[in-house]
Amino acid sequence: MNYIKFSFNNSFFNIKDTLDCGQIFRYVPFNAGYKVFSLDKCAYCYEQGENVFIECLETDKEYFFNFFDLDRDYSKIYEGAMLSGIEILKTSASLAKGVRILNQDTIETLFSFIISQNNNIPRIKGIIERLCREIGEKREFLGETFYSFPSPQKMAQMPLEFFKGIGLGYRAEYVRNLATDICSGLDVNGFSLLDTKALKGRLTALYGVGRKVCDCVSLFGFHRSDSFPVDTWIEKVYKQDFNGKLQNRDKIADWFVEKFGINAGYYQQYLFYYKRSLQLKD
């Protein structure tokens, strides 16, 4: 297989910031940049000069072009934030200007965010890594081995004890149950044909999927940007920076979507990035 390299101007694409804002868990530092994994594919990304370079298999070029959402004009989204008249949003946007929302595989995203619930990011990464290493398929990329995200069929074959063994805790049943449902014909990819309201109805009907996971999957897996996931960081932004009084996270999410409309998801990423960067020690 042949590799190919393509580039994209970095004024609205910062690879590190895009990866670090909690939408994806499978990536590792590599040379001057990162290796990013999706399903059974991998791309090597790094910044140089005014460009982000993406190196992948020739046959995966279109996949990663879409994956990094390179058809979208982020300058408009950014300008919307800067013209909002909301100081904290302007500050966040200028810090997180290079954050993009990826177009990840819907099924991998769904499993990943079920795993993410009531869990911290380093541990989420560890669980998903063990899941792939133990039952994913072996692949090669730039001379190194990696493992694909396992298929639902493979996962459905594994006993519950396997899922507990990789550290899933009580989420083990959610994951196994979803795998067997998909094997029985549940068409998660087909949800992309639904409007956002119907999509969210189908997602929250799944065992282990509540409002927060649903919003993350809607935004990161189905690119429904009128979604605003509310976690502890966003709740802090809401209370500290928007002087919000609502206590219920579902209502806080509704409030932000009402306020930001179709740009809600992008602004959520800006705000998440800002709040988390204050506490992060790299």
Added chain:
DNA sequence: CACCAGGCTTCGT
């Protein structure tokens, strides 16, 4: 020892 992490299900009221 507490408390928390990109929360959800179940059960009372």
Added chain:
DNA sequence: ACGAAGCATGGT
């Protein structure tokens, strides 16, 4: 419709 308990695990 809403609130609280219970849930696994590992980090601080």
